[in-house]
Amino acid sequence: MTAIIVAYDKNRLIGKEGGMPWHIPGELKRFRQLTENNVLIMGRKTYVSLGRPLPDRVNIVISRNENFTAEGCYTASSITGAISMARLFWPDKDIFIGGGAQIYSRTIDMADVLYITEIDGEFEGDTYFPSFDESLFVKETESHHQSTVPYTYVTYKRK
Numbered sequence: 001m002t003a004i005i006v007a008y009d010k011n012r013l014i015g016k017e018g019g020m021p022w023h024i025p026g027e028l029k030r031f032r033q034l035t036e037n038n039v040l041i042m043g044r045k046t047y048v049s050l051g052r053p054l055p056d057r058v059n060i061v062i063s064r065n066e067n068f069t070a071e072g073c074y075t076a077s078s079i080t081g082a083i084s085m086a087r088l089f090w091p092d093k094d095i096f097i098g099g100g101a102q103i104y105s106r107t108i109d110m111a112d113v114l115y116i117t118e119i120d121g122e123f124e125g126d127t128y129f130p131s132f133d134e135s136l137f138v139k140e141t142e143s144h145h146q147s148t149v150p151y152t153y154v155t156y157k158r159k
């Protein structure tokens with residue numbers, strides 16, 4: 001399975017000045033649960049904002065710079081290269097595309113599932129999740145959560 005995983009607000013905002021627009025306690029719980037022990041693919045800018053590989057999962061960072069290295073991470077110079085690497089070396093693991101916007105926009109057409117955290121607020125920022133054709137997916141609401149800002153875990157499964 002190849003899945004996209006993202007948190008966005010009411011305007012599909014995902015980023016601000018290279019980082020996240022919000023800090024909402026508890027909101028990352030599903031991200032951790034789903035991606036742990038699986039493969040997480042991310043763009044170089046998202047990796048830089050994290051500053052380290054995330055533990056207990058395979059991290060693959062995509063950069064057009066073939067000399068780019070990131071300690072504790074695998075690197076690929078294309079999206080298809082990253083996905084091929086994951087399928088070849090970790091065929092039993094699920095593949096999660098963890099952003100950012102550049103990588104989401106190039107992978108949304110190939111994702112089987114979209115794991116989306118809908119943040120019930122409007123934040124300031126500069127980076128957005130791409131619009132996509134919701135009619136191609138079945139949307140399931142998994143759970144609502146109260147925090148400093150409420151959020152809902154939803155799943156879109158490709159029809």
Ligand SMILES: NC(=O)c1ccc[n+]([C@@H]2O[C@H](COP(=O)([O-])OP(=O)(O)OC[C@H]3O[C@@H](n4cnc5c(N)ncnc54)[C@H](OP(=O)(O)O)[C@@H]3O)[C@@H](O)[C@H]2O)c1
Binds near residue numbers: 043
């Ligand atoms: N809310 C969320 O769930 C969430 C999740 C992830 C990220 N974010 C936010 O999103 C923002 C970052 O997103 P972004 O779109 O600016 O950057 P990004 O997608 O994380 O990374 C972009 C970089 O990836 C590489 N890249 C992109 N397309 C490529 C391709 N086709 N082939 C090879 N390499 C490619 C390039 O690296 P090089 O320049 O090195 O070539 C490019 O500069 C940050 O604010 C981050 O916090 C939010």
